[in-house]
Amino acid sequence: MSLVEVIHNSAYAAHIRESQYIYPLMQCVHITGLAMFAGGVALVNVRVAGLGSAVPLVDLGRHAMRVAWIGLAMIVLTGVNMAASFLEVFAVSTVMQVKLGFILLALANAVILQRGLAGAGGAPWAISPPDPAAARKWAALGIAVLLTIITLGKLLAYIGGKD
Numbered sequence: 043m044s045l046v047e048v049i050h051n052s053a054y055a056a057h058i059r060e061s062q063y064i065y066p067l068m069q070c071v072h073i074t075g076l077a078m079f080a081g082g083v084a085l086v087n088v089r090v091a092g093l094g095s096a097v098p099l100v101d102l103g104r105h106a107m108r109v110a111w112i113g114l115a116m117i118v119l120t121g122v123n124m125a126a127s128f129l130e131v132f133a134v135s136t137v138m139q140v141k142l143g144f145i146l147l148a149l150a151n152a153v154i155l156q157r158g159l160a161g162a163g164g165a166p167w168a169i170s171p172p173d174p175a176a177a178r179k180w181a182a183l184g185i186a187v188l189l190t191i192i193t194l195g196k197l198l199a200y201i202g203g204k205d
C-alpha cells in the first residue's frame with residue numbers, strides 16, 4: 043500500500059471524511075484564515091505600493107502581518123487535514139498541485155514583506171522604505187498570486203476536488 047493509500051484509509055482520515063460536521067467546519071476555518079492571510083498580505087502590498095501613505099508603513103505592516111501569519115496557520119492546519127481526508131483525490135489533482143505552487147510564491151511574498159518590517163536590528167523599512175513606484179509591479183504581482191490561489195481553491199469544488 044502506498045503512503046497516500048495508508049493516509050487516505052486511516053481511521054483519522056475516515057473520521058474527518060465521514061463526519062457530517064468536521065469537514066464543513068474545517069472549510070469555514072480555512073476560508074476565515076484565507077481572508078486573514080490574503081487580506082493582511084494584500085494590505086501590506088498595497089501600502090508598500092504607496093496607497094494609504096498617511097498610515098505609517100511599519101506600524102500598519104507589523105499589525106497586518108501578525109494577522110496574516112495567524113491566518114496562514116489556520117489555512118495550513120485545516121488544508122492539510124481536509125486534503126488528508128480525501129488524499130487519494132487531492133494527491134493526483136492538478137488544480138491542487140498548481141495551487142500549492144502558487145502558495146509557495148505567496149509565502150515568498152509574505153516573507154519579503156516580513157523581513158522589511160522586522161529584524162534583529164529593527165525594521166529595515168523604518169530607515170529606508172521601498173520606493174512606491176518601483177514596488178508597484180511587485181505589489182500587483184503579489185496580489186495577483188493571492189487571487190490565483192483563491193480561484194484555484196474555489197475551483198477545487200468543481201475540478202480535481204472530492205465531489
Ligand code: HEM
Nearest residue numbers: 069076080118121122124125191192195196198199203204
Ligand atoms: C497547505 C496549504 C493548503 C492546502 C493543503 C489547502 C487545501 C485545500 C482543500 C483540501 C480544500 C477543499 C476543497 C474542497 O473541499 O473541494 C481547499 C479549499 C480552498 N482553499 Fe485551500 N489549501 C491550502 C492553502 C490555501 C491558501 C493559502 C488559500 C488562499 C489564500 C486557499 C484558498 C482556498 C479556497 C478559496 C478554497 C475553497 C473553499 C470553499 O469553497 O469551501 N487555500 N483548500
